[in-house]
Amino acid sequence: MKKSLALILALTLVFALAAPAAFAxxxxxxxxxxxxxxxxxxxxxxxxxxxxxxxxxxxxxxxxxxxxxxxxxxxxxxxxxxxxxxxxxxxxxxxxxxxxxxxxxxxxxxxxxxxxxxxxxxxxxxxxxxxxxxxxxxxxxxTDPNQGIASADYFADNFAGAKVAVIYRNDDAYSQGIRDTFVKEAEAKGVSVVYEGTFTDATSTDFNVQLTAARDAGADLLFLPIYYTPASVILQQANQMGYKPTFFGVDGMDGILTVENFDTSLAEGVYLLTPFSADAEDxxxxxxxxxxxxxxxxxxxxxxxxxxxxxxxxxxxxxxxxxxxxxxxxxxxxxxxxxxxxxxxxxxxxxxxxxxxxxxxxxxxxxxxxxxxxxxxx
Amino acid sequence: MNMKRYFKDARADLLTYAGVIIAFLVISAMKGNGMLNRSQTGLLVPICCYIVMAVSLNLTVGILGDLSLGHAGFMSVGAFSGVITAMGLMNVIPSAPMRLALAMVVGALCAAIVGFLVGIPVLRLNGDYLAIVTLAFGEIIKELITCLIVGVDSKGLHVIFNVNGSKTANDLTLLDGGRIIIKGAQGATGTKTIATFTAGFILIMITLVIVQNLVRSRHGRAIMAVRDNRIAADSVGIPVTKYKMMAFVTSASLAGAAGALFGLNYSNLAAAKFDFNTSILVLVFVVLGGLGNIWGSIIATVILYILPEALRGFSTYRMLIYAIVLIVVMLTTNNPILKNYFASLRSKFGKNSEKEASAS
Structure with a gap:
């Protein structure tokens, strides 16, 4: 009896903290x-x-x-x-x-x-x-598709003839979405995608497999539609293996310069697509x-x-x-x-x-x- | 087993049922009278799911005595098979409660099958080894579901197993009017939410009936004998593996049913939700409530699930305070002075069931 009472009391107490919704x-x-x-x-x-x-x-x-x-x-x-x-x-x-x-x-x-x-x-x-x-x-x-399309268009205009490798996170709607439209638009614009590597949140600490495969495929432009934390790992590991493609990120790459214990000199020459630049003059x-x-x-x-x-x-x-x-x-x-x-x-x-x-x-x-x-x- | 003890156990079980029913009636009445706000109403179904998770894990950890760290994996199997069932049969069975019930049954069955398959290698092990292997299986289940892409159209169910990550939902080639149910790693999207608090209550009652009757039965005593002394149990002719399997599969199937209810309560649910952290969360509920103590699991689940929400006033320090509260609660509930105090209270009211005495 005591226990059932205790449960009811506990529940009532918790639920009694209800505050009625009021419009200011x-x-x-x-x-x-x-x-x-x-x-x-x-x-x-x-x-x-x-x-x-x-x-x-x-x-x-x-x-x-x-x-x-x-x-x-x-x-x-x-x-x-x-x-x-x-x-x-x-x-x-x-x-x-x-x-x-x-x-x-x-x-x-x-x-x-x-x-x-x-x-x-x-x-x-x-x-x-x-x-x-x-x-x-x-x-x-x-939207993710717009970033994918814009990236592919940018490659077609500015990196003509580049061999592109994509490394994306396939358990992330954001990364997957950009990759999907990027690959489609790249095909339409004649941008050659030579390698696609995936990772998940759980495997975002080691990219040696993907980087080696990208290098072996002859990629000289690495498209990273991912957030900056795994991207910083990719930059480090690519540097360690002496692989130096052009890195290109989207808005998730914004923040790469703020990663703790990350040698920001590795981010030199990284391109990213972003609608905002803190250095803008306006x-x-x-x-x-x-x-x-x-x-x-x-x-x-x-x-x-x-x-x-x-x-x-x-x-x-x-x-x-x-x-x-x-x-x-x-x-x-x-x-x-x-x-x-x-x-x-x-x-x-x-x-x-x-x-x-x-x-x-x-x-x-x-x-x-x-x-x-x-x-x-x- | 003497008659006195039998009546004590029966009374404790009946009190458990009565407590849950009274709590359900009180909360339903409060809900009906508009005394619950939205966030409280929103907590009801997940609490029911986690209660079933905790009670079923208690069967493995407390009653069977094997530490399982992969319980969320079974919840995940139940959740996604349940979502596929409910979404796939949307045109066939228009009644939402019927679909929900069927989804929970399918979820329980699928989880039971997975539990059986996992149990074959796992239950040969003991102690820490078993814990580590269940952990590994929990992760494997999560990774496998991450590879699933499922859709339905007028031709039936389309399933792709996307091992190397090169396929997307477009590869399902659904006909017009088809629906994508599970989008690989992004999980189930666009699920129609049909889970209800009443269904959660019924599931808790079914879980309690199954677990309490199993524990009190001949099989249950055999399971506890295996827990208390495996060699002795073996030597008097108790088939250890059979009873271990019985407890493990029952536990898995209940977790599957809870998962189906959970999955149908949210329009979007990714497999990553059912990771190691969720398994540990449920284990914390069980440990705080007391190993083998069904009542304790229920109360601990309710309190610990509500706590982070109740601490929202502390804004960014909320999870820090949650952790501190957890440590303090664990320390105080294990304090011998407090334990003796509660024991004396219990004997005063003449209610010290031997089940609790043996569990603490």
């Missing part, structure tokens, strides 16, 4: 969701830090729209933890979701948000599956980079830039749709969806960003090369 008056509630702890925390924290800057800027300005911002941790999990974080935000009274930061969580959460009619703008969840068949999901970053980027450095003591990466732009895009969308803070998440969602395709937003990740009804963003990708530890235009 006067401010819109934006919820941020991303990995704040664990291996992918650098992305989540960058987005949330930058989003906080944007929210503070807007609240300090004379804008009619004011925001309240809360970030929740999903540990980049694609299952229960992602939904738990989303549910926590909904309990808080979130009206618009800024996130999820990673594609895996994004696919899970977007399906739920679609059923419940919550508008979501992911700063960096680049998988097509995230926005596929969901009218409520929009992206700030490029006033908007300069102001953002300065503020980010002041608050957090580091140069913002592309994820931060996406998060910063996301807040301003949400603001522009709310203004265009004439939303008021007392509207429910579902009402805001229905009001904002039609105006998204009419928006044209200037941000730090691109001028004149526009959106298709599918949720894809359209902006010019930019290839940069690392020279003397900095990003420069080739």
């Amino acid at each position: 008056d006067g401010t819109f509630k934006i919820g941020g969701q991303g990995p704040l702890t664990g291996g992918a925390a650098i992305y989540g924290n960058a987005v949330m830090n930058a989003a906080q800057i944007a929210v503070d800027e807007i609240n300090a300005s004379d804008s009619a729209i004011k925001f309240e911002f809360q970030a929740q941790d999903d540990e980049a999990d694609s299952g229960d933890k992602a939904i738990n974080a989303y549910n926590t935000l909904m309990d808080w009274g979130m009206q618009i979701l800024l996130g999820p930061v990673t594609s895996g969580s994004g696919i899970t959460v977007a399906a739920q948000a679609y059923d419940e009619r919550t508008f979501l703008l992911t700063p960096s969840g680049s998988s097509v599956d995230l926005i596929a068949d969901k009218d409520n999901a929009f992206q700030v970053c490029f 006033a908007r980027t300069q102001a953002f980079v300065a503020e980010y450095q002041k608050r957090y003591g580091e140069i913002p990466n592309q994820f931060a830039a996406d998060g910063y732009d996301a807040v301003y895009i949400i603001k522009a969308a709310l203004e265009a749709a004439n939303c008021t803070p007392d509207m429910s998440p579902a009402d805001i969602c229905e009001a904002v969806i039609p105006v998204m395709t009419t928006l044209k937003v200037d941000g730090v990740t691109g001028e004149g960003m526009t959106w298709a009804a599918t949720g894809e963003v359209s902006k010019a990708p930019m290839a940069i090369v690392i020279k003397d530890g900095a990003y420069v235009t080739p």
